[in-house]
Amino acid sequence: MENIEVLKKVLIAIVHQVEVFMSDEMKIEIEFDGEYRSVDKVELKKYTTTIGIGGSLNLLFYATYNELLLDTMTRRLAYGEIKEDEFVELRDSAAGEIANMIMGQSLSHFPNQGRGVSITPPVTIEDAKSIVKTNGAGIISAVLSTPYGNIELNVIGSAKGEWNA
Amino acid sequence: MLNILVVDDSLIMRRNITKMIESLGHRVIGEAKDGLESITLYSKLKPDLVTMDITMPEMDGITAVKELKKIDKNAKIIMVTSHGQEEMVIHAIRNGASGYLLKPINVIKLRDSIRKVFPSIVDETTLQERETALLECDEINLPEIEDIS
Numbered sequence: 001m002e003n004i005e006v007l008k009k010v011l012i013a014i015v016h017q018v019e020v021f022m023s024d025e026m027k028i029e030i031e032f033d034g035e036y037r038s039v040d041k042v043e044l045k046k047y048t049t050t051i052g053i054g055g056s057l058n059l060l061f062y063a064t065y066n067e068l069l070l071d072t073m074t075r076r077l078a079y080g081e082i083k084e085d086e087f088v089e090l091r092d093s094a095a096g097e098i099a100n101m102i103m104g105q106s107l108s109h110f111p112n113q114g115r116g117v118s119i120t121p122p123v124t125i126e127d128a129k130s131i132v133k134t135n136g137a138g139i140i141s142a143v144l145s146t147p148y149g150n151i152e153l154n155v156i157g158s159a160k161g162e163w164n165a
Numbered sequence: 166m167l168n169i170l171v172v173d174d175s176l177i178m179r180r181n182i183t184k185m186i187e188s189l190g191h192r193v194i195g196e197a198k199d200g201l202e203s204i205t206l207y208s209k210l211k212p213d214l215v216t217m218d219i220t221m222p223e224m225d226g227i228t229a230v231k232e233l234k235k236i237d238k239n240a241k242i243i244m245v246t247s248h249g250q251e252e253m254v255i256h257a258i259r260n261g262a263s264g265y266l267l268k269p270i271n272v273i274k275l276r277d278s279i280r281k282v283f284p285s286i287v288d289e290t291t292l293q294e295r296e297t298a299l300l301e302c303d304e305i306n307l308p309e310i311e312d313i314s
Binding site for chain 1: 174180181220247272
């Protein structure tokens with residue numbers, strides 16, 4: 001399987017789980033244009049969460065979203081009311097937790113049912129500008145739109161071993 | 166009422182689980198951000214129950230279960246996990262976890278998981294259910310009031 005095909009299969013699984021999570025859990029309308037784009041550079045939005053996909057794969061997943069969308073998701077993920085002084089910290093945490101849940105739910109839909117694949121704890125970065133493709137790596141990207149702004153999902157890296165045979 | 170230790174590296178999850186536990190009438194006696202901290206807190210606080218995330222820095226939830234079981238072979242631990250981590254849940258249960266809870270969590274799922282581990286436990290919803298049952302019973306048996314006007 002070509003590297004970019006492996007990345008695409010991983011991203012297809014993630015996009016599906018994002019659609020399910022947003023509509024079922026967040027009650028946010030979401031639309032996907034069906035395009036999986038191979039790109040050289042990704043422009044990042046205000047908040048970006050990354051998770052490493054390791055084990056039998058060697059990839060990075062990035063989800064990048066604007067402030068309004070992340071604020072809305074944070075309020076919907078939180079149980080009960082959020083006090084204003086706890087909101088910023090909870091938003092950072094929500095970004096990671098949402099990515100973590102989506103990735104966990106996507107694993108069984110990865111090529112080879114995700115056997116031998118592990119994920120790292122999520123890391124959220126604020127105000128990062130862009131990610132640029134380097135030698136040997138691929139970037140595949142999907143954009144989903146909601147009434148609160150877009151969420152862009154990216155899978156980056158090179159598949160290894162059996163995945164890239 | 167149970168004394169519970171909540172273990173999760175995510176602030177929002179610790180907050181949500183804590184608020185849900187409190188709404189069920191139990192008490193959160195400690196919060197840990199990773200498996201390593203959970204071991205220190207368990208020894209100190211001796212909780213009745215631990216809710217344990219799986220993917221955490223420093224020490225993951227499965228290793229923490231093994232370590233907690235070495236400290237207390239009767240420790241009651243509910244794994245908190247996402248779909249797709251079933252293999253890890255099985256691994257945790259083989260190592261002594263008492264049950265699991267799939268994310269996203271809500272108060273009903275949490276209550277049911279606790280009831281599976283502590284079948285005779287009385288929580289706020291049990292009390293509400295009993296109260297509702299009593300009211301329904303009263304409504305059925307209420308004698309008719311004579312009109313004396």
